[in-house]
Amino acid sequence: EADIYQTPRYLVIGTGKKITLECSQTMGHDKMYWYQQDPGMELHLIHYSYGVNSTEKGDLSSESTVSRIRTEHFPLTLESARPSHTSQYLCASSETVNHEQYFGPGTRLTVT
Amino acid sequence: DQQVKQNSPSLSVQEGRISILNCDYTNSMFDYFLWYKKYPAEGPTFLISISSIKDKNEDGRFTVFLNKSAKHLSLHIVPSQPGDSAVYFCAAIISGSARQLTFGSGTQLTVLP
Numbered sequence: 001e002a003d004i005y006q007t008p009r010y011l012v013i014g015t016g017k018k019i020t021l022e023c024s025q026t027m028g029h030d031k032m033y034w035y036q037q038d039p040g041m042e043l044h045l046i047h048y049s050y051g052v053n054s055t056e057k058g059d060l061s062s063e064s065t066v067s068r069i070r071t072e073h074f075p076l077t078l079e080s081a082r083p084s085h086t087s088q089y090l091c092a093s094s095e096t097v098n099h100e101q102y103f104g105p106g107t108r109l110t111v112t
Numbered sequence: 113d114q115q116v117k118q119n120s121p122s123l124s125v126q127e128g129r130i131s132i133l134n135c136d137y138t139n140s141m142f143d144y145f146l147w148y149k150k151y152p153a154e155g156p157t158f159l160i161s162i163s164s165i166k167d168k169n170e171d172g173r174f175t176v177f178l179n180k181s182a183k184h185l186s187l188h189i190v191p192s193q194p195g196d197s198a199v200y201f202c203a204a205i206i207s208g209s210a211r212q213l214t215f216g217s218g219t220q221l222t223v224l225p
Contacts, residue, residue, distance in 0.1 A: 004155075006155075009153075033212070040121060040217065040218070041217055041218075042114070042116070042201070042215040042216055042217040042218065043156070043201065043215040045212050045213075048212060058212065059212070090155050090156070091155075092155070100146060100158040100161065101158070101213060102158070103148075103155030103156045103157065104155050105153070105154050105155050106153070106154065106155050108153070
């Protein structure tokens with residue numbers, strides 16, 4: 001069973017606030033990913049990492065930033081939240097690029 | 113341009129019958145395909161996958177069929193159970209490349225008791 005955790009699960013925050021969404025995995029996976037998903041839409045990759053100190057932007061442009069200082073930890077930060085950031089954010093990890101990705105439970109973010 | 117398409121946003125099936133979820137792709141370079149299931153307020157969970165060297169892969173009640181010439185894959189669930197009610201996403205990848213998974217928009221399956 002996959003062990004990947006995200007906190008908080010739900011967050012309602014005002015415009016302009018800085019927020020960090022946490023993601024941790026205990027499987028020792030090198031590859032980690034952040035997706036953004038709106039209801040009825042596909043998952044869009046916004047950031048990924050192939051290992052410590054390695055981060056790349058995904059296909060969907062995002063104003064968020066990520067860091068990968070430890071293998072198990074891949075936090076996502078929004079410096080100044082806006083209503084357009086309202087979405088579900090899903091973190092995932094995989095053993096290799098070609099292996100199945102294991103997803104965390106997601107963070108439902110609402111920016112008012 | 114959506115490279116992986118799930119044209120049916122929803123599907124309702126009676127319990128015990130077969131559920132067939134469809135997925136089309138446009139990029140002929142995709143050679144590995146996956147299906148994920150997602151319950152509300154949870155992350156997607158991996159269900160089953162298939163490599164392009166196969167045309168069928170079976171795991172219990174779940175079977176995935178791949179038709180490369182038609183660029184089409186389908187997920188069959190037999191027999192369908194109420195607990196199968198969820199959103200199903202198909203995803204595709206080009207093995208050995210630095211490219212990431214490309215997801216479809218999902219199909220909401222409802223299995224009626």
